[in-house]
Amino acid sequence: MAFDYVSVEEAIGRGGLRMVVVGGIPSPWGEAAKGILHIKGIDWTAVRLAYDSETLKQWAGQRSGPVAIYEGERPRDRWDDILLLAERLAPEPPLLPRDPADRALAFGLAHEICGEGGLGWSRRLQLVHMGLAQAGGFPAPVAKYLGRKYGHRPETGAAAGGRVVELLGMLASRLKVQRDAGSPFYLGNALTAVDVYGAAFMGMFVPLPEAQCAMDPVTRKVFETRDAATEAALDSILLEHRDRIYADWLELPLLL
Structure with a gap:
């Protein structure tokens, strides 16, 4: 599932799912989140983490990544919260067992x-x-x-x-x-x-x-x-x- 990197200002103006990720480094937390969205076919917009961006900090609530933000919902920065959000947005294919x-x-x-x-x-x-x-x-x-x-x-x-x-x-x-x-x-x-x-x-x-x-x-x-x-x-x-x-x-x- 392809995704685009945009500025934080553009991401804030978009709807749907946006995710702040560490840029230039294969941070495993971010790469795993990307992989989950890819497997589920979820469209999303990528924003590279900018440590000096006060706008990003105010929007995402922190200077870290990954942080997933869906529509007007709260930012999600924990690996399990991001997984559960993806499961909700695209139940198929499931990445958590039903049992x-x-x-x-x-x-x-x-x-x-x-x-x-x-x-x-x-x-x-x-x-x-x-x-x-x-x-x-x-x-x-x-x-x-x-x-x-x-x-x-x-x-x-x-x-x-x-x-x-x-x-x-x-x-x-x-x-x-x-x-x-x-x-x-x-x-x-x-x-x-x-x-x-x-x-x-x-x-x-x-x-x-x-x-x-x-x-x-x-x-x-x-x-x-x-x-x-x-x-x-x-x-x-x-x-x-x-x-x-x-x-x-x-x-x-x-x-x-």
Whole structure:
């Protein structure tokens, strides 16, 4: 599903669904939201996040992304709120199971990927911690900014790597169980939002090739930073799943 980038002023004047996204960087939260809208065939207008735009802050309520704004409704900045909005706007194809127990499991798995303390959150803190220690990761000025924004402390930064390893292991184990049961998906026998999140967040460890995701070389180097424990936990099944989901369900190349 194609989308256009417009100015914040033009977006405010439009109806329908608008979404503020981080520009130039494959932020997995934003890329997953784009993927969900693509799968559901939802038309939307894109606005690149401008940190110095007071107009954008007043409209979206923050300087962050993604933030989805539908018509005159409240801005939605949480991954689950954006997913539920998409489910409401386009119930088919569903990306959440209809069975309540499976639905609860889908939300639990998605939280462990997208939520506070989850894979993306912990990976970001890991890269901040590395950057502050001048051991790779984010450049020091970026690491300091992100550290303040997302609550980095020496103890949380030091623990982030272990959490990353734990979650990568859990996700790989689940995919192997599913594979042995004859399913290529994280849950059941159909695509769910968990598959979209799992695919998008692998970019924080192994970015898509340049032809599929043109990005700043410095940012690519940041996302490619992996210590020995993270490298060992990054099972090939995780990247095989990522590549299959992008090939079969999502749009390439990424439009950042």
